[in-house]
Amino acid sequence: MTDQQYLRYRRRAEAEYAQNIADSGSMPLPEAQEKAREDYERLLPDGLATEGHRLWTVYDGDDEVGMLWLHLEQKSDGLHAFGYDFEVREDLRRKGYGRAIMQAAERVCRELGVVSVGLSVFGFNLGARALYEQMGYEVTAIKMRKRLQP
Structure with a gap:
């Protein structure tokens, strides 16, 4: 980037x-x-x-198709990554770019010796949640609430 x-x-x-x-x-x-x-x-x-953070612009040829932001942090059991942001251009969603970006990020993380990759996703973002689950991400916490007024 x-x-x-x-x-x-x-x-x-x-x-x-x-x-x-x-x-x-x-x-x-x-x-x-x-x-x-x-x-x-x-x-x-x-x-x-910013130390420990890597931000990439993702291309398909010369066309910008998305971005990825990873934070790398050394912990007692090894290097961990956290994906703070991941985006595919809106007009290109559901065409395989998201999966390709995630797979490329995993390759980079493996090359760096990362032991796990975490991320956070808003509950209403069903498309992203489905992609992450398909790619093997596990739920580690769930935050819930109940609206009392419309």
Whole structure:
């Protein structure tokens, strides 16, 4: 990912993350926007140069088709990866790009000696959840809530 691509990504991703938080019902949009801003500042204080984080733009030929953001962290049992963001361009979804990006990420992680890859997904994102389950990801925690008013 280039610096210019990162700036474009960051503006769009922070807004989308806030909207997803609000859509999940976790908090109202104004609080979600503040959380999104704080989370991105905390996780990527130095942008692309933030230690332990790798962000890629994914191409099919010369065409940008998506992106991937992984964090690598050494723990007592080895190197672990966490996928903070993974995206396929909206007009190209359901065409195999998501699976291909995930498989490429797994290859890179294996080459680096990563022992596990984690990720988080909003409950309403059924398409992503289905892909992750098909690829062998296991549920490690479930957060639930009940709306009391419409």
